[in-house]
Amino acid sequence: MNDCVFCKIAAGEIPAHKVYEDDQVIAFLDIAHFTKGHTLIIPKSHYSSLLDTPDEVLAKIAVLTKDLATNYKPILRADGFTVKQNNGEVAGQEVMHYHVHLIPHYEGDKFKFAVQHKEQKVDLEKLANDLRGE
Ligand code: AMP
Numbered sequence: 001m002n003d004c005v006f007c008k009i010a011a012g013e014i015p016a017h018k019v020y021e022d023d024q025v026i027a028f029l030d031i032a033h034f035t036k037g038h039t040l041i042i043p044k045s046h047y048s049s050l051l052d053t054p055d056e057v058l059a060k061i062a063v064l065t066k067d068l069a070t071n072y073k074p075i076l077r078a079d080g081f082t083v084k085q086n087n088g089e090v091a092g093q094e095v096m097h098y099h100v101h102l103i104p105h106y107e108g109d110k111f112k113f114a115v116q117h118k119e120q121k122v123d124l125e126k127l128a129n130d131l132r133g134e
């Protein structure tokens with residue numbers, strides 16, 4: 001994918017502040033962070049979304065995300081973290097190369113992603129039945 005910014009980072013054609021790299025994956029700091037330590041974890045191969053990414057790559061990235069978060073707690077003194085992953089423009093995906101956001105949180109950062117709809121107008125029982133295929 002010659003116009004993909006994350007493929008260029010994977011190929012070393014443009015710089016990134018890398019925190020981890022091996023032959024399959026790279027983790028690097030987001031250029032416009034939500035919070036200090038906001039990290040992106042990507043496969044080196046181009047897959048556009050969660051649905052296109054092979055299971056073994058997803059598993060590797062999930063474990064790397066956990067390992068990074070484990071290290072970040074003491075290094076950054078993070079009090080918690082969000083793992084976020086957007087698929088499709090409507091979901092806020094801007095770079096169409098599968099990636100996971102690891103976003104540390106700090107006491108008092110008051111960082112919230114979205115307003116949750118507490119007053120549901122959806123029949124949850126029917127919806128769950130539909131989703132189970134019943
Ligand atoms: P998303 O909206 O899920 O597609 O997230 C894309 C993320 O990539 C955004 O948070 C951007 O700030 C980040 N980003 C885009 N270009 C670069 C880059 N060259 N280096 C680091 N992060 C980048």
Ligand code: ZN
Binds near residue numbers: 004045047096
């Ligand atoms: Zn790519």
